[in-house]
Amino acid sequence: xxxxxxxAVEKKESLFSKKNRKLLTDPLDxxxxxxxxxxxxxxxxxxxxxxxxxxxxxxxxxxxxxGGNVIVSLMRNIIPDRIRIIVQLVVIASLVIIVDEVLxxxxxxxxxxxxxxxxLIITNCIIMGRLEAFALGNKPGPSMLDAVGNAMGxxxxxxxVALVREVFGSGAISFPGVxxxxxxxxxxxxxxxxFYENNNLMILPPMALITVGVIIWIQRARNRSxxxxx
Amino acid sequence: MEYLSIFVKGIFVENMIFAYFLGMCSYLAVSKTVxxxxxxxxxxxxxxxxxxxxxxxxxxxxxxxxxxxWLNADYANVDLSFLSFIMFIAVIAxxxxxxxxxVEKFAPALYGALGIFxxxxxxxxSILGGALFMQERQYPSIGEATVFGLGSGVxxxxxxxxxAAIREKIRYSNIPDxxxxxxxxxxxxxxxxxxxMAFMGIEI
Numbered sequence: 001x002x003x004x005x006x007x008a009v010e011k012k013e014s015l016f017s018k019k020n021r022k023l024l025t026d027p028l029d030x031x032x033x034x035x036x037x038x039x040x041x042x043x044x045x046x047x048x049x050x051x052x053x054x055x056x057x058x059x060x061x062x063x064x065x066x067g068g069n070v071i072v073s074l075m076r077n078i079i080p081d082r083i084r085i086i087v088q089l090v091v092i093a094s095l096v097i098i099v100d101e102v103l104x105x106x107x108x109x110x111x112x113x114x115x116x117x118x119x120l121i122i123t124n125c126i127i128m129g130r131l132e133a134f135a136l137g138n139k140p141g142p143s144m145l146d147a148v149g150n151a152m153g154x155x156x157x158x159x160x161v162a163l164v165r166e167v168f169g170s171g172a173i174s175f176p177g178v179x180x181x182x183x184x185x186x187x188x189x190x191x192x193x194x195f196y197e198n199n200n201l202m203i204l205p206p207m208a209l210i211t212v213g214v215i216i217w218i219q220r221a222r223n224r225s226x227x228x229x230x
Numbered sequence: 231m232e233y234l235s236i237f238v239k240g241i242f243v244e245n246m247i248f249a250y251f252l253g254m255c256s257y258l259a260v261s262k263t264v265x266x267x268x269x270x271x272x273x274x275x276x277x278x279x280x281x282x283x284x285x286x287x288x289x290x291x292x293x294x295x296x297x298x299x300w301l302n303a304d305y306a307n308v309d310l311s312f313l314s315f316i317m318f319i320a321v322i323a324x325x326x327x328x329x330x331x332x333v334e335k336f337a338p339a340l341y342g343a344l345g346i347f348x349x350x351x352x353x354x355x356s357i358l359g360g361a362l363f364m365q366e367r368q369y370p371s372i373g374e375a376t377v378f379g380l381g382s383g384v385x386x387x388x389x390x391x392x393x394a395a396i397r398e399k400i401r402y403s404n405i406p407d408x409x410x411x412x413x414x415x416x417x418x419x420x421x422x423x424x425x426x427m428a429f430m431g432i433e434i
Contacts, residue, residue: 119315206427
């Protein structure tokens with residue numbers, strides 16, 4: 001009887017304990033999925049032309065990660081080790097189909113812009129990576145926190161890259177419903193007789209890589225424990 | 231002629247890595263030496279060359295709207311395309327497993343070279359990306375789909391071997407500490423991507 005209550009208390013405490021809070025905050029910096037663990041790069045680079053797309057993608061990944069981590073964590077004791085990859089893929093694929101159908105129904109134009117990248121959430125290594133590394137060996141509660149933390153770490157890099165690329169590439173940020181919000185007066189643009197020209201290179205794929213490279217540079221300059229040997 | 235155009239496009243113009251960033255994770259993780267990069271590159275060509283045509287058949291004879299008419303004319307309105315993600319990934323995962331077993335049995339030397347990379351490939355986004363692009367672009371025949379798969383694979387091999395060669399050399403250069411490793415690899419890939427953009431718009 002007494003052991004039962006203590007475990008219950010422990011459980012309750014553990015969800016908000018220091019160790020669990022670390023699960024939420026660590027992925028934001030020290031073990032960021034993109035810049036440190038090198039997971040989920042493909043989508044982070046491909047859909048950061050506009051902030052709007054980046055937000056939608058982050059929400060989709062957040063949903064799939066929480067769902068996947070919790071479901072796999074609940075099933076962790078009944079999944080045979082040899083076929084775990086396929087089981088994980090089926091869980092993830094089902095969640096991604098839900099996301100894809102919802103997107104198609106409620107915002108078809110965004111769904112078209114994201115094209116194959118919604119489907120590619122299935123093979124987004126950030127999700128598989130966290131399932132393998134965390135959910136398979138932990139209880140659902142901490143797994144959910146791990147999913148939220150990693151999705152947030154992924155989201156902030158995505159937003160930072162998208163912000164840089166959209167501001168310099170299009171000279172404006174487009175919001176759903178509002179349209180493009182420009183920062184500079186129309187007269188400053190070269191087409192209207194001014195001096196400013198948007199940097200079209202920012203919209204092209206190579207600059208996504210360089211922007212992420214620079215973010216990694218800044219992060220590691222501030223947090224020197226992350227520096228690699230060569 | 232059509233085949234050559236699709237092949238060259240897959241390698242240079244629509245390079246999986248430089249134009250679409252597909253398969254970046256393994257590209258960054260396995261590009262420390264040229265030898266392992268070549269191994270993974272050939273494994274990707276192999277798997278893309280097998281899974282794209284299989285997924286093409288699946289798409290055109292099972293999933294697409296009206297694809298099931300060969301079974302019964304009543305099925306003309308059946309549209310199973312919402313199942314395509316799960317079908318494609320199941321095909322890829324099982325094909326990778328199958329290929330691994332066949333190679334292990336009949337070509338142990340090749341297995342020794344590719345072995346550790348094959349399981350990695352199931353979650354390499356360039357494979358699923360190949361299947362999804364095939365679905366989106368609607369190639370007219372299975373031949374074209376296969377050539378597209380092989381071309382994309384060769385483009386991927388080219389990219390990973392090139393970056394691995396650069397990384398081997400760059401070990402001896404004096405790079406700012408925080409940029410070492412991952413940071414400089416990103417910037418190098420960006421510069422290579424700019425060079426590859428010169429191929430944009432080429433038609434053969």
